[in-house]
Amino acid sequence: MTKYDPHSIEPKWQESWERDGLYHVTEDPDRPKKYILEMFPYPSGDIHMGHVRNYTIGDVIARHAVMNGANVLHPIGWDAFGLPAENAAIKSGSHPATWTYANIETQAASFRRMGFSYDWDRVVRTCDPEYYRWGQWIFLKFWERGLVERRSSPVNWCPSCKTVLANEQVVGEGVCWRCKSVVEKRELEQWFLKITEYSQELLDDLDKLPGWPERVKAMQANWIGRSEVAEVDFTLCDAAGEPTDERITVFTTRPDTLFGCSFFLLAPEHPLVSLLVSGTEYESAVAEIVALAAKETSVERARGELEKRGAFTGRHVVNPVNGEKVPVWVADYVLMDYGTGAVMAVPSGDERDFEFARKYGLPIPPVVLADDDPLLSKLAGSRERVLDEVEWPHAFSGDGFLVQSGEFTEMRGGKDSEAMRAVTAWLDERGLGRASINFRLRDWLISRQRYWGNPIPAVHCPECGLVPVPEEQLPVVLPMDVDITAGETLADHPEFYETTCPKCGGAARRETDTMDTFTCSSWYYLRYCDAGNDAAVFDPAKVGYWMPADQYIGGIEHAILHLLYSRFFTKVLRDMGLATFDEPFTNLLTQGMVKLDGATMSKSRGNVVAPEDMIARYGADALRAYILFIAPPDKDLDWSYGGLEGMWRFLNRAWRLVDDIAGEAADGCGVAAAGDPAASALHRALHASIAKCGDDIARFQFNTALSSVMELVNAAYDYRRDVAVGSRDLPLQHKVATDLTLLLAPFTPHMSEELWRETLGQRDSVHRQSWPLFDPTALVADEITLPVQVNGKVRDRLTVSADAPEKDIVAAALALPNVMTHTAGKTVRKVVVVPGRLVSVVVG
RNA sequence: GCCCGGGUGGCGGAACGGCAGACGCGGCGGUCUCAAAAACCGCUGGGGGAAACCCCAUGAGGGUUCGAUUCCCUCCCCGGGCACCA
Incomplete structure (x- = not known):
């Protein structure tokens, strides 16, 4: 007898999986591919319940796909440029890069602690020159295609962020999406990407996305505004x-x-x-x-x-x-x-x-x-x-x-x-x-008057005008010696902006605006397919193998912003011959928010439930399973400590069941009794759970998937309560224990691995096993009980053999005592028999 | 105003047009214990009845159907998107 102790088993298996490269993938033309993608996080340092929810959903889908034989790409990275790093740097006196890379480390450690099945070899960090140089390269290609324009127009200026914003980044009643300050209009000369060239296609192709929520498509259609x-x-x-x-x-x-x-x-x-x-x-x-x-x-x-x-x-x-x-x-x-x-x-x-x-x-x-x-x-x-x-x-x-x-x-x-x-x-x-x-859609204003971003690769020459930085000179490196605490930007840094014209060689001024961080996140999912490539933005063959992403998971707040920009980038890259698909994300799941007492969790409000605290108490597996069980993934959920406690109880119950059964198997006791109704009920429960759990994961109903596993555990406990030790069906029990462990594997990867290898004594990882097979014949019972309705109301129940002919069912139904009470003195006009379902008697 | 969602027990939530409320939380009662915790067993939508059972109930009202939480129409409420957009 062993006790469920997540604190010892979770770190143990995390190290083991990483040592064995369990989640490392490469292209394999012989297996069906699946690309499971979650919106990469901004490295703010700490993980919150929204992250836990988002990445657990992706992890369960990825692990389930692996068990179903798919070659699964499940990457992670960091959307690492952006204003919070600058603000933190100003506050603390450190450099945005120092702050960002330190945050990435702590956040990555938290993700490892959650047991997510990422291929860590493919990590992308948008502030690495190895990444952003290709962002600059894409910008130059857009320019070649006439999709880049620098022009003067009335633009949105955020006085607090001290930069201009794209139309999409002005939300609600004219406020900045990030800091909520009221935005001002200013006439300024800025850089634009001509997304409006694709207005019609961006609208039309929404019809090619049956796997996207209606809501998101409606929001994009509204925004495009044809x-x-x-x-x-x-x-x-x-x-x-x-x-x-x-x-x-x-x-x-x-x-x-x-x-x-x-x-x-x-x-x-x-x-x-x-x-x-x-x-x-x-x-x-x-x-x-x-x-x-x-x-x-x-x-x-x-x-x-x-x-x-x-x-x-x-x-x-x-x-x-x-x-x-x-x-x-x-x-x-x-x-x-x-x-x-x-x-x-x-x-x-x-x-x-x-x-x-x-x-x-x-x-x-x-x-x-x-x-x-x-x-x-x-x-x-x-x-x-x-x-x-x-x-x-x-x-x-x-x-x-x-x-x-x-x-x-x-x-x-x-x-x-x-x-x-x-x-x-x-x-x-x-x-x-x-x-x-x-169209209502405007061109995408991408220049930002801030330091911590991807430099726009352009030079202003007094003779030649605007000149693109030649490809072979990329990347335009963001200098590290800008004094951010003194409020400096690239425009205050002559070492950066003093340059020569690539065309005429004369003195010229380098562009000092950086790109909107949304440009970095518009193509990272392509880079994951070929993350280490230092000779090209990516190998089109690798992208062709993995893309489009089969499942994308993220917050509804990007319904327009990131998702519209990414669709635009994909279409342009396709027109450049680098991609063969029209849309980057085949299926989209927008997860709801995690709230506490109906309010959004936030540090300023002081109502944050820290994932680390919950892991310390119950382990990562209980937290993972709980956050999926409490509500369907697309709905907002209200945090409940009691609910997590309940999940902890269930995991202990499941653990004890497998542990007890394994103990009995070792003792060699128990003889199968042929035709035992208790055993066949358990057998049916097992296959019902296998079927429902798999189906529900496939349609993202993780809450009901887990409840079907709970029903299996309950059925096994009923069996063991009702059948004496000596009469228990040992092979059946063992099958229940192993299949239960497999069904739980996507949800509670550590607990399942420990049960699989230690308790059940298996050699290979549970995460390399196939999803248990469902046997439909197991669900066929000899006898079935049908409800019998009279004029639409259930009045009695009829137990008949499963293959009873319809006329026998009708006769037996009409002879039921409570049916007779309700048909007495009336004429039976019609009897509807729905095979295996019910009997409906119509009288009048 | 236009466009999307959504209204089911005390709570989170289940229900291919077929027994409304699976599963879990909470509550009540019990077993074990000197006691408690843990664990286990039972009950838990409302009303009536000793019981068998009966009536009511999925935001409101109509309709289709043998049968509607589910499909159709009208309306109410909540959430979200767009909007002095010509």
Whole structure:
């Protein structure tokens, strides 16, 4: 008899596995591959319950896949560049590199202590020059393909992080994703990756991802924001009101309302604004609006709570559909960075234009009427404009009939309507407009004004302009002697930025911005396939063998950010001929958060349950099994100490069972009794658990997978309680003990290994064994008990032999006492027999 | 406003259209013990009944079906994403 002691067995097997290279893999064309990937962590130093959950899920999937005969790649690495290292360095006076590498060591030790089955030979650390040089190489390839651009535009600036941010990194109501400060808009020259070139494909290929949660796909589709619009060209008039050659194009989703356009709007930031008004009587009023708009914070503006303000420019444009001249106003609710920054205003059909028209006394001609609108009878049939005002309290944006709309009058209007198509076609024929597609997705701003990142490999030459660093000069090494505590960045470091132009050899300045860390995490999963390669970014053959990743596991917070960027990188690398697949991650599992009393665990809140403490008490196996048992993986879970205690009890129970059975086997006692019902019940329970546990792991229902193992243990205890020692079926018990050990192996790798090798005396590792075979015939019982319903309610139970013919079942069911009670005095209209399931009697 | 999720015992959660609540936590009662811990056994949705059993119950209301937590429609509530997006 031995006692379950995780503290002695867990470290022992961890060392043994590592010594034996148990989790080291190479390509093997003869076996099916499986790439199980978890989002690599930022090395913050300590592991938290979110890590435990994320990486345990991956580990169970990986171990189960191995037992099912797959050649499994299960790597780990560190997303090691980023701001926290700089902030910590400023605080502690150490170097970001020192801080980062030390954290990687402690975190790796914690991961080893959890018993995760990583191939440690493939570790990737994004702050290693051996890694980031290939990030720079990819950047140069993007540049060659015209996907890199340095340009000036209004960008998001985080005052706290002192750097610019990509659109995706501004979350909620205009705050920085990392520090939650309110983001400011600044006009700056920055580096962009042209992700918008792939907008349509990024959207379309979501359909190629049936293994992704709907939620994530919906979020990406929302973010990409495709809308089918019409472009309409308005002709600008000069100050005297005469049409010029200049046209201003607007986007609209409602070309059917074009006849209701009674004014025209420009965003305050629109470049035309100052040209139109400079030196005119309208200049000061317009300047005021521009100044006011500049002061509005992005938060205020995003909430749409501001009262709309505007000013007339003194100019007009010609509405192409009816030749009408409408006034051009500047309005603060028109956004420069959506569409063209110019809008045709249709106050009767758009609530914002409606408010604006009311405020400034502009006309509101109705053009689309609801089917029950009283104006319908008054305006029906009139093609010409007869009414310029409505008494409505709001604009009407629904479907309806067109009135006073020229030749389109009486057509059906609305989104995706007859009138909409007709107007667009009419404009197209005359070269005044066209159907078009608009995306909300913006190009990815990747430059950061921070030190601890991957340097952008570019040189500014006064003669040649922007020059890429030649490939053979890579990597542009991040210098280690920058004094971060003094607030220095690369821009303060002449030794770094003073250089010569690769093209002309003249004096030039090296780019001092670094890349967004999300560029590093957009291709690390490819590097895992060929981590040590120092001659190329990776060997396409190796990537071709392992990719795409069969299963990706990580937090929902990357639903857009990392997952969108990685999809983009994959598509570009494919177009470069380095990959043959369209999507990097075939299946995605987004795990829920680990909370305490409903609140997110955080150090600042002081409500953190430290994994180390739990390991110290119950061992890593109990923690692993518990965090999977408490809830399905995609749901948030609330931490419970009692639940962990319960898992500890179960592991002890399972341990004792295997230990006791092994003891009895050694004693050689017990004789199998043929046809013993208790033994066949245990036999059935065993195979039911084998089937359910495997199926449930395959569909990531780890909680029910574990509960099926618990049922097996309960069944074995029942058997041993009910059957005297001398009458127990020894081979069956032994089979239960070994299969139980195998079923638990993915969840509790250390305990299973100890039971397998020490208690059950096996030679090879339990983690090199096959998943136990399920025998469907074992589930077939001689007799079955069927519930019998009368009018949908269970009234009795019927025990019959499994192969009883239907008419015998019907007869026996109708003869059951409680069935007779409920059918007495009524006519049996129908009897439904669902074989092996139930009997349903219909009376009336 | 648009788009996704989700509402089941005291709690976490189970249920290919087929006995609602598996498994676990917690609670109650018991065995063992001088006692406690551990372990083991039993009970544990609500109501009625001595019992056999009966009634109610998966956010609300309809529908399809012999049969609905599950499928369809309408609505309510909670969580998340997008949004002065033209």
